[in-house]
Amino acid sequence: MYQYNEIDQTLVNERVAQFRRQTEKYLQGELADEQFRALRLRNGLYIQTHAPMLRVAIPYGLLSSAQVRKLAHIARTYDKNYCHFTTRQNVQYNWPKLEQVPDILAELATVQMHAIQTSGNCMRNTTSDHFAGIAVDELEDPRPYCEIIRQWTTLHPEFDYLPRKFKIAVSGALHDRAATQFHDIGVHLVKNDAGETGFKILVGGGLGRTPIIGQVIRPYLEKKHLLSYLEAILRIYNLFGRRDNKYKARIKILVKETGMKKFTDMVEAEWQQIKDGMELGDGRIAAIKGHFTLPDYAADAADDLSFGQYLQDNPAFATWYKQNTVSHKIPGYRAVVLSLKAPEVAPGDTTDAQLDAVADLADQFSFGEVRVTHRQNLVFADVKQANLFGLWQQLVTLNLATPNIGTVTDMICCPGLDFCSLANASSIGIAKEINEALDDMDYLHDIGDVKINMSGCMNGCAHQSVGHIGILGVDKKGAEWYQLTLGGSSENEAAIGERLGPAVAKNEVTQAITTILDVYIKQRLEEESFLDMVKRVGIDPFKEQVYANH
Amino acid sequence: MQIIKDQQIIDDNWQSLADDDELATGDISVSLNRWQQEKPKLLAHDGRLGIRINPADTVTDFADDLDKIALVELDFPDFADGRLFTHAWLLRSRYGYQGEIRATGNYMPDQVFYLSRVGVNAFKPAKTGHLPVELGYLNDFTVNYQASAVN
Ligand code: SF4
Numbered sequence: 001m002y003q004y005n006e007i008d009q010t011l012v013n014e015r016v017a018q019f020r021r022q023t024e025k026y027l028q029g030e031l032a033d034e035q036f037r038a039l040r041l042r043n044g045l046y047i048q049t050h051a052p053m054l055r056v057a058i059p060y061g062l063l064s065s066a067q068v069r070k071l072a073h074i075a076r077t078y079d080k081n082y083c084h085f086t087t088r089q090n091v092q093y094n095w096p097k098l099e100q101v102p103d104i105l106a107e108l109a110t111v112q113m114h115a116i117q118t119s120g121n122c123m124r125n126t127t128s129d130h131f132a133g134i135a136v137d138e139l140e141d142p143r144p145y146c147e148i149i150r151q152w153t154t155l156h157p158e159f160d161y162l163p164r165k166f167k168i169a170v171s172g173a174l175h176d177r178a179a180t181q182f183h184d185i186g187v188h189l190v191k192n193d194a195g196e197t198g199f200k201i202l203v204g205g206g207l208g209r210t211p212i213i214g215q216v217i218r219p220y221l222e223k224k225h226l227l228s229y230l231e232a233i234l235r236i237y238n239l240f241g242r243r244d245n246k247y248k249a250r251i252k253i254l255v256k257e258t259g260m261k262k263f264t265d266m267v268e269a270e271w272q273q274i275k276d277g278m279e280l281g282d283g284r285i286a287a288i289k290g291h292f293t294l295p296d297y298a299a300d301a302a303d304d305l306s307f308g309q310y311l312q313d314n315p316a317f318a319t320w321y322k323q324n325t326v327s328h329k330i331p332g333y334r335a336v337v338l339s340l341k342a343p344e345v346a347p348g349d350t351t352d353a354q355l356d357a358v359a360d361l362a363d364q365f366s367f368g369e370v371r372v373t374h375r376q377n378l379v380f381a382d383v384k385q386a387n388l389f390g391l392w393q394q395l396v397t398l399n400l401a402t403p404n405i406g407t408v409t410d411m412i413c414c415p416g417l418d419f420c421s422l423a424n425a426s427s428i429g430i431a432k433e434i435n436e437a438l439d440d441m442d443y444l445h446d447i448g449d450v451k452i453n454m455s456g457c458m459n460g461c462a463h464q465s466v467g468h469i470g471i472l473g474v475d476k477k478g479a480e481w482y483q484l485t486l487g488g489s490s491e492n493e494a495a496i497g498e499r500l501g502p503a504v505a506k507n508e509v510t511q512a513i514t515t516i517l518d519v520y521i522k523q524r525l526e527e528e529s530f531l532d533m534v535k536r537v538g539i540d541p542f543k544e545q546v547y548a549n550h
Numbered sequence: 551m552q553i554i555k556d557q558q559i560i561d562d563n564w565q566s567l568a569d570d571d572e573l574a575t576g577d578i579s580v581s582l583n584r585w586q587q588e589k590p591k592l593l594a595h596d597g598r599l600g601i602r603i604n605p606a607d608t609v610t611d612f613a614d615d616l617d618k619i620a621l622v623e624l625d626f627p628d629f630a631d632g633r634l635f636t637h638a639w640l641l642r643s644r645y646g647y648q649g650e651i652r653a654t655g656n657y658m659p660d661q662v663f664y665l666s667r668v669g670v671n672a673f674k675p676a677k678t679g680h681l682p683v684e685l686g687y688l689n690d691f692t693v694n695y696q697a698s699a700v701n
Contacts, residue, residue, distance in 0.1 A: 007693045014691045022660060035658050038630060121630070151695040157667035158639050161632030238636050243605075273644065 001062050001369060002147045002291040004112040011155065012109045015116055019043045020102035027099060042122060042160065044115030045101055053419065054093045054101060055118040056108060060128035060146040060170070061089030061372040065359040068370050070111040072355035078104050085340060085348040087412055087463055088167070089127050089372040090118055094419050122160045123153035123234070127169045129177045130373040133292060134328050134335055134381050140189045140197055142172035144288040145226065148280065152227050159234045163241035164249035166234070179374060179490035181205050181214045182466060184251045185233060192220045199226060203233060203263075204255035209458050211465040211496045212252040217264050223285060228278035232271035236263070295367040295382055301332025304386035317392055323403040323445065325388065332385050336366075338378040338395060339402040339410070343435040346428040347413040348376030357398050365391050375412050375451070377405065407444040408452055408517065409435050412463065416456030416473060417480070423456035425473025425480035425506070430454060433510045447517055450530045453488075466490040468531050469516060470497040471509065480506045486516070486542060487534040501543050512546045519545050552681060555650065555672040557688060559681050562674070564600060564621060566654070579623050582607045585615070593618065605633035609640045616647050624670065626655035635668050642669030642699040659683055663690040669699035
């Protein structure tokens with residue numbers, strides 16, 4: 001993975017010093033609330049219902065074991081022994097003390113981490129495919145380009161006070177696991193007719209209040225032009241994005257109100273003026289690629305036979321293998337998903353003890369690296385099949401082996417009313433209730449791929465509008481109600497979920513979910529997935545049953 | 551009145567005129583609107599001329615006049631309005647403007663480093679007491695990932 005050089009390290013150290021000064025000035029009453037707010041947000045610090053919340057960047061979801069240990073140490077020393085992985089591959093602490101945040105940032109800097117631009121109206125952490133570099137369907141590893149974008153976005157002097165937040169995602173595979181169609185800019189590695197690899201650029205996608213699918217602004221961009229093209233888009237957005245209404249300030253609204261044709265013309269005209277001065281040299285791309293070389297895979301990894309025997313003898317292991325491991329482009333290796341969705345735990349939460357153990361297991365089994373997924377789980381990307389059984393046994397004792405990846409209980413869920421000051425309704429409690437109602441693993445596996453996404457308010461941090469089933473907390477005269485949607489997807493066939501009907505009361509949500517799943521079981525065709533069935537029959541059959549007793 | 555210019559605290563004699571102020575003697579800056587309305591009269595003025603812009607102004611509207619102007623003031627109504635950062639960048643990098651670009655109004659001392667990187671070379675703090683503070687903040691970072699705005 002990418003290793004900081006002296007410049008990278010100096011930059012994060014100087015950022016820590018700057019934020020320490022800002023925090024001290026604020027605590028001494030020398031910095032106005034409004035100014036400190038803008039500054040702290042750009043260092044990942046929100047002030048929430050109970051305490052500040054600190055969001056730490058995990059660039060494109062990649063962590064070393066040393067970094068994982070540091071996250072554990074911070075959870076133990078500065079927080080209540082746990083932290084929360086987010087849908088944008090970052091990590092959040094819910095209980096830091098304001099005056100200690102500069103110390104936390106200084107600790108992070110010692111392991112090449114930071115919280116720069118993880119909130120505020122600026123360019124955010126660049127996200128990517130959690131199977132980057134190992135996916136069978138990959139054209140090229142997207143991570144070097146993510147790193148190039150990470151550096152360009154970090155402390156960009158012109159674009160730190162944008163109309164609104166700005167998110168970029170990069171994918172290098174055929175299957176889009178990075179939700180690139182729902183980002184302000186989506187970058188896809190593609191081949192042109194001449195067989196050269198470059199980028200397809202999408203713009204104007206986004207979730208939140210007004211979910212919109214991104215549109216292609218450039219079908220093919222040569223690699224050397226990556227940064228100039230991004231800069232052209234950002235400059236047009238910075239100049240013309242709306243600043244009068246924060247709900248209309250995202251680039252998706254600018255694209256919509258300007259019209260795609262005209263917006264494209266503006267970007268292209270700007271790009272023509274800067275492209276020659278901002279080319280990425282082959283040498284620079286090669287140098288960054290040099291940080292993402294393949295690990296030392298064993299040539300004989302596929303020869304192991306013990307593994308097949310374990311699969312036969314141990315049904316629990318076999319179930320986990322089928323559900324929580326993924327094929328790898330190197331024979332004899334698998335990627336393993338560590339489920340952070342055990343029934344009794346808030347989705348995405350881990351403890352310091354779990355993190356320490358994860359770091360040790362990563363060193364032992366996966367070249368010392370860990371990844372964070374958009375669905376709030378962790379991944380060991382490079383596990384030898386001979387080691388799967390041993391790893392599984394240890395993950396079971398750590399409560400990280402619930403075989404529910406890709407099932408209904410692999411929910412994504414925002415902090416909701418429990419931790420977020422903007423929430424209308426709780427989400428963690430509902431997730432637990434659904435989990436308890438759906439504790440039969442055979443039933444879950446029979447249902448198969450159903451993605452539930454649940455957000456506590458319209459901001460949609462858990463991307464409910466692209467959940468196969470979306471749950472959105474709304475406020476009705478001070479009570480918690482939930483709006484359900486069906487048929488959303490953030491993957492290749494991107495779609496925004498359709499509203500099922502009126503919101504349901506808190507004590508009816510779980511019943512509604514189980515009813516929806518029952519309708520699917522009864523009416524599906526052979527081999528038909530939930531999403532395919534919703535596409536085929538529409539929402540009416542579900543609606544009839546869910547609202548049957550109303 | 552003192553300001554920061556080119557990394558130093560210096561005395562400043564520019565007068566920033568409102569649209570209905572009489573033309574004063576000496577170096578004066580006016581709004582872009584007034585510049586466009588009264589250009590011939592202003593050009594006859596004895597003293598250097600400056601244009602004061604706000605975020606909603608468009609740099610291309612006066613790009614042809616840059617050789618007649620010794621100062622562009624970026625007048626921040628709100629520190630969160632980042633358009634002025636792009637205006638500064640355009641003036642320096644696209645139009646090769648060599649004169650003074652000065653931040654005034656409601657920008658934050660903590661923004662001077664970024665402002666200096668997009669081509670702003672002078673700062674007029676809201677409080678004179680901030681002069682040494684802002685001078686120091688110009689050195690918040692010694693490294694960068696992006697090129698600075700250049701002539
Ligand atoms: S969706 Fe709303 S409630 Fe949930 S974390 Fe985001 S802002 Fe908070």
